[in-house]
Amino acid sequence: MGNCLCVKPATKDEVTTLNTREAPPAHFMIKIESFSVLEKYGIKKYETKEFVAGDYKCNGGGLNLYRRLILKFNGKDSDYISVYLAMADTTSLPTNWEVNALLSVFLFNQIPGNYLSSTGRTLCFQATKSEWGISKFISRRQRIFARRKKVLSDPSNGYIIDDSCVFGAEVFVVKRELVIERVLLTNVNTYYNHALEISGLYQLPQRWVCEEFDAGGQKCYWFSASNSSWGRPVYIDLATINDPNKGFIVKDCCLLNIEINVKAVARVS
Known part of the structure; x- marks a missing residue:
């Protein structure tokens, strides 16, 4: 599976496990140029354009599911980058729709040319909750050997080079095609x-x-x-x-x- 990095949030009981892999994300990638401008002007979030990931089957037919990635940079805990997935258009779905999806978030390491990815999380999207994600995907700072080191913005880590970085996402819909054997x-x-x-x-x-x-x-x-x-x-x-x-x-x-x-x-x- 590759190398593994544990990014520890402020709370002791919450640990985000990140793995590295060579293959890029299958569904969506976004390149952010002039990343420092976000912090300079206090931009808190960015919502990407819509992309298709998975489908929803209803009454024998299928509907494409449009998603939007939301990146939050200066939230309540400014030490972390948050990544969320939102349903972009739900008007064609039934009233009490529910979609279960497996989400993995990616960050491109520009030095070795591989991707840092989160362990897939199963999320339940509903009419009352159409946005889910990882509130603490990666820390801007991490305490290593009793000193502070920038995990994201330090160029030696390879995530931000020439003030540019690349995020990505994979979304797999958990389809209800269960076969039961008795x-x-x-x-x-x-x-x-x-x-x-x-x-x-x-x-x-x-x-x-x-x-x-x-x-x-x-x-x-x-x-x-x-x-x-x-x-x-x-x-x-x-x-x-x-x-x-x-x-x-x-x-x-x-x-x-x-x-x-x-x-x-x-x-x-």
């Missing part, structure tokens, strides 16, 4: 015996399958030792079974008795 296990624990008479033994082909028989409601077969898919591939040696003094084969005929112990039966629906 398994009913019945405790049987029953023995079944099946007698089988084989005539013309020496004229049988190398692989021979008997007629099916029932054991615990299941169709079973008996096949020759040359097929070792089930059972014992070596049951008795040819020298022993062909010895007329042993009595296993009489007049080119032999008798087999098959005993099956059915422990349980599984019924899948």
Whole structure:
């Protein structure tokens, strides 16, 4: 997965885990030039243009979901950059719509050429709450070895170079296409015996399958030792079974008795 950086917010119990990866975000990227102007003029947030990520299925049809990324730079906790995802247009959605989406936020590291990304978070967008995100995506400052160091704005970190930085986002809609399988296990624990008479033994082909028989409601077969898919591939040696003094084969005929112990039966629906 790559290197991992834990950015610790002011509260001890809140930790944002960031990973690095080579592939760029799949859905949206924004390049901010003259980044220092944001702080200089106290610009608190920027809302991107709309982009399509995922779709919403309703009544057999599908609607594209338009999103907008919101970057907040000088919020209540000015040590952090906040990144939010908002539904851009919900007029075509049903009254009580609900969309679950997996959001990952990215920041381009311009020195190695890879991306710092947040661990995907599942967000529930609703008619009453159409904006979700990460309030503390990355810190502008982080305490390292008992001193203050700028995590975002220090050019040596590679996130802001020539006063420019690149953010991105991936949004995957969690579609409700769940398949449910029901398994009913019945405790049987029953023995079944099946007698089988084989005539013309020496004229049988190398692989021979008997007629099916029932054991615990299941169709079973008996096949020759040359097929070792089930059972014992070596049951008795040819020298022993062909010895007329042993009595296993009489007049080119032999008798087999098959005993099956059915422990349980599984019924899948």
